[in-house]
Amino acid sequence: MKAWQYDEYGDVNVLKLSSDVPVPTINDDQVLVKVVAAALNPVDFKRRQGYIIATDSPFPIIPGHDLAGIVVKVGSNVKSLKEGDEVYGDVMERALAEPKQFGTLAEYVPVDEKLLALKPKNLDFLQAAAIPLAIETAYEGLERAGFSEGKSILVMNGAGGVGSFAIQLAKHVFGASKVAATSSTGKIELLKSLGADVAIDYTKENFEDLPDKYDVVYDCVGQPEKAVKAVNETGVAVSITGPIPEPGFDFVLTANGSMLTKLGPYLESGKLKVLVDPKSPYPFNKVKEAFTYLETHRATGKIIIYPIP
The missing domain is CATH 3.90.180.10 (Medium-chain alcohol dehydrogenases, catalytic domain)
Known part of the structure; x- marks a missing residue:
């Protein structure tokens, strides 16, 4: 072959x-x-x-x-x-x-x-x-972070493979109260189309300095020091790129097909793009x-x- x-x-x-x-x-x-x-x-x-x-x-x-x-x-x-x-x-x-x-x-x-x-x-x-890898990573990270209905989330690099699914899963599967995400200027409208309520242009604003803080911050970029600054007093940050200080944790995906099967109806209905x-x-x-x-x-x-x- x-x-x-x-x-x-x-x-x-x-x-x-x-x-x-x-x-x-x-x-x-x-x-x-x-x-x-x-x-x-x-x-x-x-x-x-x-x-x-x-x-x-x-x-x-x-x-x-x-x-x-x-x-x-x-x-x-x-x-x-x-x-x-x-x-x-x-x-x-x-x-x-x-x-x-x-x-x-x-x-x-x-x-x-x-x-x-x-x-x-x-x-x-x-x-x-x-x-597969992107949606499974996004889903496992949200689960490990204890994300659930009514919580808020900031996704760093919402236009990437994992980030784009993290936005959509948080919004359409977990029932987030508020989804924020970062990207460069040209991808702001894309973030909104995926379900982000707040789209932050990281070339113009430092998200970690903004007043809003979140229940979960999902770092898909590799900026752990910034990620933990955007967490609220009871929140947590999750990293897929390596070590992160408290209150954060990092993890590596354990792939499994049952997760894909579970999310299949959301993909088939078009809720997840x-x-x-x-x-x-x-x-x-x-x-x-x-x-x-x-x-x-x-x-x-x-x-x-x-x-x-």
């Missing part, structure tokens, strides 16, 4: 497109998925740069967490999926503790059954690939260009690779 892989750490130039990679085998609890579309995430390039060298899998590594595709083979213990099912998911259950050698930037990938869900019928493969960067999709042979763009941190929503191949 064709696959992107690397056998040393470094910048985008360590990525090589191979056409003779053996199709992976599956175990009894896995399915083999023909990948139709994949999404890129910051964790993909951080891994390639050697950030998780202590726990990483052996080389060569095929990068990629998110996929949407079709089940083509089913392990003997698999109960809920069958050949021909259209599925989506994040294939790395514990991305930092147990990164897998076989990611989604390949024609085929073995995936644990529990990490997948049936693709929402109203979304195409390209849209579905944009969802998928944000795909306007430059997407990138064709399979342009993965290096796609990563180069992702690493500028200027993307709006998710960067998608489609079709594969």
